[in-house]
Amino acid sequence: MSTTATQEQAFLEVIQSRRSVRQYDPHTVISREELKEMLTLAAKAPSSANMQLWRFLVIDSPELKEKLLPIANSQQQVVEASAIIAILGDVEGYRKADRVFGQAIEAGYMPEDVANSFKERYVSLYSSLPSDRIREVAVIDASLAAMQLMLVARAKGYDTVPMGGFDREKFKEAFNLGERYVPVMLLPIGKAAKPGHPTARLPIEDVTFWNEVK
């Protein structure tokens, strides 16, 4: 499928205008409908075997944002943003394989026998992976959706900031993640009260190898 120059330009503007925003207008409300719309678009990201191991814990209750504050090193954005999307990886996500492949059959994307054979293969593979490997697959899936979510939010005029600096153990405990859900990042979303700072990037030559790692 081809794209137009206008599309490319508009797309690049979204990418270039995305910045990590740490100060939000505390009065901006984003409806759950709109949040769901953005999450639905984020979840169009690809995932390993289409198993979609991303999970979104939306924190929009004022009490829970306050509870999150000390866990997130008192960074004000977790109370001032309209909502905090905790991006999680589900290490037992293969439990939804029935649903995933059922949908593919229903939509006519796969004949039933093909879908069932894929399903068996993936459930057997995923449930037997070493725990650090399935965790990594979940973290990758979740990160892909997170990046897409940041861009979708920007395209809709909102801002975000991916936060890795929080107490993972306390967060898991406070929000009952158990062993199943891996916290990947916290992603506050809202309207910027102050624009994000620009940041520099390493020259591309510094992070690129051509055919050979040197």
Added chain:
Amino acid sequence: MSTTATQEQAFLEVIQSRRSVRQYDPHTVISREELKEMLTLAAKAPSSANMQLWRFLVIDSPELKEKLLPIANSQQQVVEASAIIAILGDVEGYRKADRVFGQAIEAGYMPEDVANSFKERYVSLYSSLPSDRIREVAVIDASLAAMQLMLVARAKGYDTVPMGGFDREKFKEAFNLGERYVPVMLLPIGKAAKPGHPTARLPIEDVTFWNEVK
């Protein structure tokens, strides 16, 4: 910063038209200039502490694509796509902190004393993280850049397919990644010879929690 309806529409079309493409026109050449341009845009993704732990190993030599074929379970796209971008995480990426913060000072984004104090803090933090934690940070950074790269490619009329199914140990050995570079995914990029299959996604309710994990 606000966005326009046209921008939003154009952006959403890029997201919606991205599909994993497994059949490529083997005659399409993407110049290294254009690859660099796309990688530069991908690297505008955010990263933990702006440390940019993503690395890109571009494989565009026919011999190396052939070498990759058996490592990637004989999936033809690794020889037919114009290039394969191996997305890596650099677990020793903090070694570039001098450069990262030097750039921030040079661009006037940070006063020198602030930059130096951040730098010391991050180098000390990153070099003392347990190896599984720094690996996860690198994998997350790399995945964010990978998602942005897939969308940039699409906006420019190219297609990609994120591949997790390859022999990681053999890949590390064949391309001399050592212990420093973690392979996150292989990302063939090129012109589709056949469009990708559509795939379904779980209903958003199935992957979203509101304030409470249930």
